[in-house]
Amino acid sequence: MQQKLAVTHVEIHELMQRRWSPRAFDPARKVAHDDLIALLEAARWAPSCFNDQPWRFVVCNKAVDETNWQNAFTTLAEKNQLWAKNAPVLILAVAMNNFNHNGKPNRLAMYDTGAASVSLCLQAVALGLIVHQMGGFDAEKAREAFNLPVECTPMAMMAVGYQGEAKLLSDDFKAAELAARTRAELSERFYFGQWGHGVEP
Numbered sequence: 001m002q003q004k005l006a007v008t009h010v011e012i013h014e015l016m017q018r019r020w021s022p023r024a025f026d027p028a029r030k031v032a033h034d035d036l037i038a039l040l041e042a043a044r045w046a047p048s049c050f051n052d053q054p055w056r057f058v059v060c061n062k063a064v065d066e067t068n069w070q071n072a073f074t075t076l077a078e079k080n081q082l083w084a085k086n087a088p089v090l091i092l093a094v095a096m097n098n099f100n101h102n103g104k105p106n107r108l109a110m111y112d113t114g115a116a117s118v119s120l121c122l123q124a125v126a127l128g129l130i131v132h133q134m135g136g137f138d139a140e141k142a143r144e145a146f147n148l149p150v151e152c153t154p155m156a157m158m159a160v161g162y163q164g165e166a167k168l169l170s171d172d173f174k175a176a177e178l179a180a181r182t183r184a185e186l187s188e189r190f191y192f193g194q195w196g197h198g199v200e201p
Contacts, residue, residue, distance in 0.1 A: 001163045001164075001165070002022065002024075002163070002166055002177060002178060003018070004020050004180070004181045005017050005018060006018075006020075006181060006183075007181075009186065009201035010201065015122045015125045015126055016122065018125050019121055019122060019125045020181060021130075021131070021132045021133065022130050022132060022163050022177060023083040023084075023132055023169055023173050023176070023177055024083070024086075024163060024164040024165060024166050024168045024169050024173075024177055025083070025084075025086040025087045025088070025130070025159065025161040025162065025163070025164050025168075026086070026161060026162040026163065026164035026165075027085075027086040027088075027164070027168075029088065029161065029162040030062075030063045030088050031061065031063075031088055031089050031129065031160060031161060031162075035127050035129065036059060036061065036089065036160075038123055038127060039120045039123050039124055039127075039129075039160070040057060040059070040120070041123075042119045042120050042122065042123030043055065043057060043116040043117065043119050043120040043123075044116075045119065046112070046115045046116035046118075046119040047112070047115055048108070048112035048115070048116075049106065049108040049111075049112060050099065050101065052099055052100050052101070052106060052109075052112070053100075053112075053116075054095055054096040054099075054100075054106055054108075054109035054112050054113060055093065055094070055095060055096075055112060055113040055116040055117075056093075056094040056095075056096060056152065057091050057092065057093055057094070057116075057120075058072075058091065058092040058094065058146050059089065059091050060072040060089065060090045060091070060092075061088065061089050062088050062089065062090075063088060068146075069089075069090055071145040071146065072090035072092060072142070072145070072146075072157060073085070073090060074141070074145070075092075075137045075138045075139075075141045075142045075145060075157065076134065076136065076137050076138075076157060077134075077136035077137060077138075079136065080134050080136045080137070080157075082170060082173070083168075083169055083170075083173055084132075084134070084159045086161070086164060086168060087132075087159035087160060087161045088160070088161045089159070089160040089161060090157055090158065090159055090160070091120075091157070091158040091160060092142055092146065092154060092156075092157055092158075093113055093116075093117050093133075093154075093155045093156045093157075093158060094113070094148060094152050094153065094154050094155060095109040095110045095112070095113040095152060095153045095155050096109055096151065096152050097109060097151045097152060097153060098151055109153070110153065110155060113155055114155075117133065117155075117156065117158070120158070121133070124160065128162070129160060129161065129162060130160070130161060130162065130163045131158050131159065131160050132158070132159045133156045133157075133158050134156060134157045134158070134159065135156055137154075137156075137157040139153075139154040142154045142157070166178055185198075186198065186199045186200070186201055187199055187200055
């Protein structure tokens, strides 16, 4: 399988170094129930403002509920459907807009839901699974398909499964799958003390 370890200035934990977003999923390998629960437990223990835990995850496992997996799949942008069709699990990440304890708007709900999603992704790496998060989906269609409440924001759809061979992908996707991983330099995104004072390794 294609491994793309992050090239870092200093050593980081191997889970973060190994985490990336493949599109080639093995269509023949299912995700065990206990492994799915482990992903959700990792998300459950993410940090959040006031410990509000504003995230909600709708899990659609093709092996046990093909109808709802199909519901999730049909919300995806057509380009994402081309490769996500092989993912055995699709998970919708949702942020609740208001705090539980006082009903007031929670401006950190999306931030915290992102934190929970990253926790899920890192647990997936630990289990030998892959996750590809997608913004390319129809949020309103998802709202209808899964009977979501008004006071929430559908954030992302996640494809979960085992990595497959790049040859399963079309040429366009195959090129991206095999390309080296890149990131902006530390100094371009991270600052010491004041905006624009770039961090140097």
